[in-house]
Amino acid sequence: MRIEEHPVIDFTRRRGKKVTIYFEGKPIEAYEGEPIAEALHAAGIRVMNYAPKTGRARGLFCAIGKCSSCLMKVNGIPNVRTCITLVEDGMKVERQRGLEPLPRDYRPPKWKEAKRVEADIIIIGGGPAGLMAGAKAAEHGAKVALMDENPILGGQLVKQTHKFFGKREQFAGVRGIKIAEILEKDAREKGVDIYLETSAIGIFQDGDRKLVAAVRKNKELIEFVGKAVIVATGAMEKMIPFENNDLPGVYGAGAIQTLMNTYGIKPGKRVLIVGAGNVGVILAYQLIQAGVDVIAVVEAMPKVGAYFVHAAKIRRLGVPIYTRHTILRAEGKEKVERAVIAEIDDRWQPIPGTEKTYDVDIIALAVGLRPSIELLHQAGAQIVYVRELSGYVVRHDDRLETTVRGIFVAGDSSGIEEATTAMLEGKLAGLAAALFVGAADLRAIDEMKKVRQDIEEFRSGPFGERIRIGEEKVMIR
């Protein structure tokens, strides 16, 4: 099911050339530029593999290459992350059944010396934080190389069809998808050297410099060498425990946004959303825009977490928000067919007799994100668990430098917030790194002060309280 009409995005113009891929021998229509899992989803195929230990059906969950729930065999090669691997004409795709044997291939790879990219600053992640950091550092004279494992820049902004709040200089009134375009254009104009479909696999010390080893398109090794590294790897969706939470059709909110807002594919017909924070409520609105029925939003907390305007909007459109409710289980054979919810008491226990069953084909989990800190951890940065920042995060100083000299952090990978703070942190890390590598002059210090004020201002007020407490716990003074 593809979206042909959308109030904000014109997908018919965005789609690439038509190609054919083969799913278990059957031809499937796809478009150049879209990942395998998304193309299969458009054709109604949701089961991507059967889990090794339980044999249970698995499908997409995060859609941004982080959760490994979409592994399939592609051209005979097992364990391919199909959510970020682009289709190619004639590609053969098969469901993976448990652990697959090694392909019988007796040709050792030809070993070329790796491509070496030299820069002052290496940035990992091309979302709002990474792009902003890159543009800022380049503006101050640093040579910057940036990589992202996805095929497009902008991180999660590319799925945000809603308009941002706040100050004009922070893109108030502009839709997220548009902000992504602006940031990309700015970074490219300022000369940031950009590598897409490039996964960083490790950060190593290389004499007095840092070496970021990366793999492009799953085959080409690239060594990025620089004096500083900015890690802006974002976040990944959280999962909550309930019966059958692994059924294909239980998707992270971000995955649903990727399907419909990035690739113009209808995620399903009828959706139950779990979580009434900003993400859950905005998702409800976006689903309605895409022509999908939203049955209800359930929220375990006694109050809706989202901004009032967002919640009011979906209520006006007739979507009920049930606070103090939780999901008990998903039901269905190899795919979501029903969802059962119930009211919970003060001890968070379901109240018997309050169960409601809905016929839905999608359960959207908007239950929060956790920072993606794997590379920072690998690099040896000090990690702490901070509930207020939604998980394990790195310690850093007020220039966003971690406990490993020359490694900076910005955006959700430093603690879950919003795209606006991700951009501000990106600016700050970009400035700090440009100073660190000796490219920027002292004007950068004044600019950093201004950015810090903007961050403080954004975090002031009751919505920012949690973040302020969290920041206090990770800050090295």
Next chain:
Amino acid sequence: MMKNKVDVAIIGGGIIGLYTAYELHKRGVDNIAIYEKNYLGSGSTFRCGTGIRQQFGDEANIRMMKRAVEKWTGLGEEINFPKFKMAQTGYLFLLYDEDEMSRFKKNVELQNSLGVPSRIISPEEAQEIVPTLDTSEVIGASWNPTDGKANPFLAVHGLARYLRENGVEINEYTEVRDVIVKGGAVDGIKTSRGEVKAEIVLNAANAWAKIINEKLGVNFPIEPYKHQGIVSEPFKKGEIKPMVISFRHGGAYLTQKANGGIIGGIALKYGPTWDLTPTYDFLREVAKNFTRIIPALKYITIIRQWAGYYAETPDHNAVIGKVKEIDGYYISAGFSGHGFMLAPAAAEGMADLITKGSTSLPLDFYDPYRFERGELREQAVQMG
């Protein structure tokens, strides 16, 4: 409360300390305590390559390893922990030239004379054992089906559980800072949690052994070298059953673990050093060499890399024996990368030595004083 008086105090909660405690307990020594400065297995055991082989090139190591394999295969049952099993999936040394071939032929003869069923096989037979091997340049292989591997986490966990249930005191996060000597004999130890009286002290601290030795004015040449390992994402089990070794390819060793991922490494080492930061060179050389041995591994992703110490001696053989200068002080350390596989035999020998003063195992080979006498052994094959 930690005991303030024990019969035997063991420094180091790795496989050597634990297994030696187990052997001592079997011989009726009942007041034993183990002191580990971090958590059990954290030093070298949990970082090891998991291989267990009898294919050595000298009589002592072959005899020790033959005994070790007998013990490894029975351990799970003995300690009532059937989950622990040595997997006798063999060791396959790939041979690429006549030099290697003649060396391994000689080793196989010696191994056979001591009852180890190793043999030289053809490239075709090697490929039957591991179907994904690239044998285009292989001229043969040295194969022993009774070698294998075991899970060090389960070995440590199983032994520790058994020891605790049987009254052996295990003190984690307890650092031994000194050994107290009175009148030329051991009197006890000083730990980070207080002093303990002990009649016998065993230094089983492997890479850290020399720190304690130096305080006592004894010196055996044991130095920490950084070695590294990797594991990969899992694929179908049984694809790479044995430990596969190739000197031609950077001294690579690799095998498939019980969960389907590979574990392995290459001979690249750094040191002596206390640094354990993983290096990019290692990762790249692993990728390069592993894919030359088994080309299909180019499709498989490495998911973890780590470093650990080989506590090396000049001849790559351990230091096991009684320390003459101090009555009641023993050492079982410096295993040079073979501590896990040798543990049962080293423990048996050491327990004999402590309780009876002698052993039928060839512990003389590991005599701590061979270095000062200039009687270095032929360097032990240091792979896997």
